[in-house]
Every structure is written in C-alpha cells, then in structure tokens.
Amino acid sequence: MSLVKWIFIGLVVLPAAELIALVLVAALIGWLATIALFVATSVVGLLLLRRSGRTDLARLRHAFAREGIHAIRLETPGVVSVLAGILLVFPGFITDALGAALFVPTLRRWAAGKVAATRPRRGRDDRVIDLEPDEWHRIPDRRHGRGRKAKGET
Numbered sequence: 001m002s003l004v005k006w007i008f009i010g011l012v013v014l015p016a017a018e019l020i021a022l023v024l025v026a027a028l029i030g031w032l033a034t035i036a037l038f039v040a041t042s043v044v045g046l047l048l049l050r051r052s053g054r055t056d057l058a059r060l061r062h063a064f065a066r067e068g069i070h071a072i073r074l075e076t077p078g079v080v081s082v083l084a085g086i087l088l089v090f091p092g093f094i095t096d097a098l099g100a101a102l103f104v105p106t107l108r109r110w111a112a113g114k115v116a117a118t119r120p121r122r123g124r125d126d127r128v129i130d131l132e133p134d135e136w137h138r139i140p141d142r143r144h145g146r147g148r149k150a151k152g153e154t
Contacts, residue, residue, distance in 0.1 A: 018092030025093055041096045045088025052081040080108060 026034040049057065056078030080102050087099030101107045 014092075014094065018094050021093040038091070038093075041088050041093075041099075042091070045085045045090075045099065048081050048085035048088065052078055052085060056082050 022034065022038075025037070029037075060079060060082050084099040084102040087095045087102070090096075102111070
C-alpha cells in the first residue's frame with residue numbers, strides 16, 4: 001500500500017472510526033465509564049513512555065527520521081513499549097486496542113512479519129565486489145618496506 005493511502009487512512013478514516021468506536025463504547029458501558037477508560041488508557045500510555053526512557057524514544061525517533069516507517073523493527077528491545085505507549089496516548093479506542101495488542105507475543109510476531117514484508121528490498125550495490133576466500137590473495141605492500149605475505153607464500 002502506498003504512503004498516500006496510509007496518510008489518507010490516518011487523516012480521514014481513523015478519526016471517523018475512532019468517533020464511532022467512542023459512541024459504541026459509551027452506549028455499552030455509559031459515558032462516565034467511557035471517559036474514565038479514555039483517560040486511564042492515556043495515563044497508562046504516558047507511564048509506559050516514561051518507563052521506557054528517553055533513550056528508547058530517541059533511538060526510535062532517530063531511526064524513524066533516517067529510514068521512515070521501515071525503521072520500525074519490533075524485535076528491537078524497547079521498541080514495543082514505546083510504540084504501545086504512543087498508541088495508548090493517542091485518543092481513541094482503536095489505537096488503544098492496537099497498542100495493547102503489541103503486548104501479545106503472537107500478535108507482535110504477526111505485526112513484525114507484516115512490517116518486515118513491506119520493507120523495500122535493497123538491490124545489490126555495484127560498487128561492492130564480494131569474493132570468496134579462494135578468489136583473492138594478499139599482495140605485498142612494498143611502498144612502506146613492510147611486505148605482507150601473499151596467501152600461500154612461506
């Protein structure tokens with residue numbers, strides 16, 4: 001899916017879905033309990049972000065700035081708690097459910113597989129020549145008076 005479609009989903013569809021979810025939860029458990037749950041999940045998200053520390057958050061922010069969405073690797077220590085905390089702080093029950101789902105190992109592995117599948121494959125770099133060990137040998141460096149023995153020399 002292209003980045004434009006994800007931005008469209010993020011800016012239009014997600015807020016509308018969050019509003020519908022808010023109304024449905026309020027109809028099920030009442031407005032006061034809904035607001036209390038809404039605030040509680042945000043507080044839990046803030047506590048998770050505080051516990052994960054500035055180092056994990058700075059590492060994720062730096063990687064995200066360098067590589068974009070493809071920088072997210074859920075196997076990296078600290079990434080899950082930072083992402084879950086961010087999702088829990090965002091207002092809405094859908095993002096809260098996604099943040100809570102990151103703590104379920106099976107769902108985390110599934111999400112990691114989906115994120116890894118969307119990473120672009122890097123092509124081969126034409127500037128790099130990969131040789132097998134039997135395809136090269138050292139050449140003596142005569143300029144500095146220190147000769148190195150070539151492979152197979154005695």
